[in-house]
Amino acid sequence: MEYQNFDVEVAEGCARVTLIGPGCPEMGHLCDEFTDLMLRLQEDNAVRLILIADGDHAFDFHHNLDSLAQSVGQAEGFEVLSADEEIARRIVTLIAELPKPVVAATRGDIRNMGFGFFLAADVRLATTEATFTTPDLAGGLLPGWGLTHTLPRLIGGSRALELLWSGRTLNAAEAARLGLIDRVIPPEHFEEVIDAF
Incomplete structure (x- = not known):
């Protein structure tokens, strides 16, 4: 099966899932594709490990703010956010x-x-050029996709609150020091390292 948001290659027990498609995908379609893909890989006995890597676009999923702005003050605005959060819960x-x-x-x-x-993910890798930020609160939105649960579990409550409240951007070195990523890779060795899986 072909997917609009993911490219899949399976070799030597590793399924490499590459993010493709628009930087801000339609979330319902993304979730349907991802769910179908993960269930297929789960049932595939030839797959021992799943590696998810960014392609044309990084892990850059966010609310469609134009759509939300049009529904401000209307019941459908809450429905849009609720639907997105349910999608997030399912994926995470x-x-x-x-x-x-x-x-x-x-x-x-x-x-x-x-x-x-x-x-x-169980293990997280990033190049030295990667950055990490969650500016949702600064934009008037609650952080979603399990961040209010996952961040405190990984780095402790006070550090998690500081990141969520400030919305500041972390570079890969600081993210690794905090425990958000497990290995920092020079960009020129990215493919070599992930191919080793």
């Missing part, structure tokens, strides 16, 4: 409960919902 839970290990690897800028998606 799916990653967390997969019986096969999941590795996430990035060389780009991770923000908003994509941050929660990335942190749900």
